[in-house]
Amino acid sequence: MPVIGLTGGIASGKSTVSRILQELGFAIIDADRIARDILTPGHPAYQKVIDTFGKNILTEDGQIDRAKLGKIVFGNREKLLVLNSITHPEVLKEIRKKIKELTSSGIDWIVLDIPLLFEAKMTSLVDEIWVVYVPEEEQLKRLMARNGFSRDEALARIRAQMPLEEKVKLADVVIDNSGSIESTREQILTILQKWKWKDWSKK
Numbered sequence: 243m244p245v246i247g248l249t250g251g252i253a254s255g256k257s258t259v260s261r262i263l264q265e266l267g268f269a270i271i272d273a274d275r276i277a278r279d280i281l282t283p284g285h286p287a288y289q290k291v292i293d294t295f296g297k298n299i300l301t302e303d304g305q306i307d308r309a310k311l312g313k314i315v316f317g318n319r320e321k322l323l324v325l326n327s328i329t330h331p332e333v334l335k336e337i338r339k340k341i342k343e344l345t346s347s348g349i350d351w352i353v354l355d356i357p358l359l360f361e362a363k364m365t366s367l368v369d370e371i372w373v374v375y376v377p378e379e380e381q382l383k384r385l386m387a388r389n390g391f392s393r394d395e396a397l398a399r400i401r402a403q404m405p406l407e408e409k410v411k412l413a414d415v416v417i418d419n420s421g422s423i424e425s426t427r428e429q430i431l432t433i434l435q436k437w438k439w440k441d442w443s444k445k
């Protein structure tokens with residue numbers, strides 16, 4: 243069976259889709275979670291980020307203040323690229339490890355939930371690409387509501403990614419998450435129904 247690369251834009255609904263796929267029995271690898279783990283004390287990326295961005299991005303108890311770091315990098319492309327160059331190789335290493343662990347234990351219904359599949363050039367990790375789409379106005383509304391961001395803060399984060407319309411063009415499967423969650427679930431069930439007829443052994 244293939245590894246599905248589940249991607250989309252920020253707040254387009256990847257976690258919502260991956261939750262549904264998990265309920266259906268898929269194993270989920272969450273790239274955002276890996277990216278969070280590698281920025282905790284004891285990991286090499288944590289130290290590199292402090293060396294690069296300074297101790298003023300730390301909270302009183304020595305954790306990286308993610309809101310502070312987010313404010314620094316979103317809206318400053320060069321700084322974001324520097325952060326990416328520290329984090330992405332570590333994230334990639336960890337994802338490879340997790341795919342190997344799952345497949346060698348016989349689990350091959352795997353979904354890699356990863357916002358930056360295209361931007362971080364990680365498409366070769368997956369066999370099929372699913373893009374979760376919402377129109378930008380809806381994306382903006384959901385992002386502002388979920389994170390309490392101003393319109394400008396939310397736009398800065400959206401602009402830090404490849405436009406969702408571009409991602410849609412590169413997808414094998416597009417899930418339109420602009421309707422209800424129930425409608426999203428129905429689309430997923432229809433896609434998986436069609437899947438039964440695919441011959442993955444040719445991959």
Ligand SMILES: CC(C)(COP(=O)(O)OP(=O)(O)OC[C@H]1O[C@@H](n2cnc3c(N)ncnc32)[C@H](O)[C@@H]1O)[C@@H](O)C(=O)NCCC(=O)NCCS
Nearest residue numbers: 251252273274277308309311312326329333357358402403
């Ligand atoms: C800048 C950081 C500390 C901000 O943390 P915060 O808790 O506010 O956001 P969180 O990590 O939950 O990410 C939320 C969403 O932001 C978007 N996002 C995160 N990092 C990036 C990035 N480097 N470029 C573009 N979009 C990004 C994604 O859609 C993600 O789902 C954090 O996003 C980070 O360390 N980013 C670099 C690592 C990375 O690229 N992660 C993405 C998965 S590979």
Ligand SMILES: Nc1ncnc2c1ncn2[C@@H]1O[C@H](COP(=O)(O)OP(=O)(O)OP(=O)(O)O)[C@@H](O)[C@H]1O
Nearest residue numbers: 251252253254255256257258384388419421422423
């Ligand atoms: N179909 C929907 N209808 C209404 N709200 C939704 C729908 N799908 C997701 N949401 C809401 O939109 C927000 C973003 O969804 P979600 O967290 O799944 O996106 P994401 O793509 O995983 O985000 P990120 O890139 O930040 O990880 C959440 O608050 C979620 O509850």
